[in-house]
């Protein structure tokens with residue numbers, strides 16, 4: 001994999017060969033011309049400046065610079081048609097839709113599986129779409145967190161996403177333990193944002209006697225740091241501790257090999273880089289080695305969708321549990337929540353996570369390179385700089401400017417990104433629709449705002 005240094009050198013060399021400065025639009029244009037994924041931008045709706053207040057002026061039709069896929073990915077153009085098809089089926093066939101067509105509702109969760117398996121590096125029998133992220137976290141925690149007075153601790157990271165923290169706290173309380181005593185929070189490094197691999201591993205080794213489970217993010221929501229998932233998962237296997245990952249910010253962003261790494265369980269939402277739409281159905285992974293554990297060996301909360309499809313409608317009171325992750329399904333999935341996820345995965349399936357990652361390293365690397373050269377007096381990049389440790393997102397910490405003021409000025413100039421108090425801007429160029437020229441324009445806009453705003 002390229003290093004931050006070798007990437008910077010490649011931008012400098014390209015600029016030199018074009019006889020232009022590194023912040024020249026010529027360089028950005030060249031990078032766009034060389035981009036194998038450039039045509040994918042056409043597959044998505046890009047919000048335009050005039051969206052909130054339609055205007056006849058051309059300037060208002062200009063696309064926004066959308067750098068917020070860490071919160072919500074853009075809408076693929078064919079999502080609407082797919083949804084309308086299902087509305088038509090409902091209108092014209094009503095209950096017949098359960099067994100009609102290639103996306104029959106009674107088995108619609110089968111449709112995204114092959115695509116999803118590729119995106120997260122799983123066997124098709126290890127993944128499904130169900131519920132939402134925090135609900136799936138709870139379902140897996142209920143099965144995998146079986147505390148005993150000796151082994152009752154869960155390891156998470158300090159500054160975990162609050163929903164994950166609340167889920168863990170409530171599970172501990174549910175078993176009659178106390179979050180104060182049963183949660184180990186790995187401390188961040190001195191920067192207060194990122195985590196060292198050794199600190200994580202040391203905490204695991206130091207607490208091996210009392211640790212029951214580890215729940216960490218694949219990519220941290222605040223810093224954008226990629227956690228060493230493989231190393232953590234292999235260590236946990238060696239030590240016989242269950243490990244689960246929250247992949248909200250990792251799925252569709254960085255390549256994952258959940259099966260090979262031996263992760264016990266993982267869950268994610270589909271509305272960020274996966275572009276499945278606001279509140280879209282979530283995803284879940286359960287490693288094959290747990291597939292044949294029934295509800296006695298791996299106790300869980302079940303519903304009728306956990307029952308094998310062949311016998312589901314025999315309506316018996318005894319559960320005929322489907323092996324693997326399907327045995328964790330509770331309810332029949334919401335069709336209007338899963339269809340946009342299928343639509344988005346169909347776009348992903350025309351490329352690969354490898355290609356997406358290749359461009360992402362270049363695109364986010366270019367962003368970091370420009371920021372460091374142009375505005376490092378005013379901004380610290382808190383995301384680790386090495387490509388192996390970041391995905392699409394860079395988290396920018398304002399050294400002296402007011403966050404709200406800067407964010408408002410960016411919004412006025414057509415940049416969409418988000419903030420985390422007190423001083424962090426999150427920006428995430430996404431390979432399937434962002435361009436190098438947008439990245440350059442963003443840095444120029446931010447630079448001019450920082451120069452013209454009081455610090």
Ligand SMILES: Cc1ncc(COP(=O)(O)O)c(C=O)c1O
Pocket residue numbers: 132133134135161163164217221246248249269
């Ligand atoms: C890391 C993380 N955990 C949990 C959530 C909450 O997800 P949901 O509301 O889908 O349960 C989010 C938000 O997307 C998140 O980023």
Ligand SMILES: Nc1ccccc1C(=O)C[C@H](N)C(=O)O
Pocket residue numbers: 070071072221248279
């Ligand atoms: N679903 C949302 C609804 C409203 C506002 C934000 C979200 C987010 O997803 C935030 C994201 N999880 C984050 O990393 O902060």
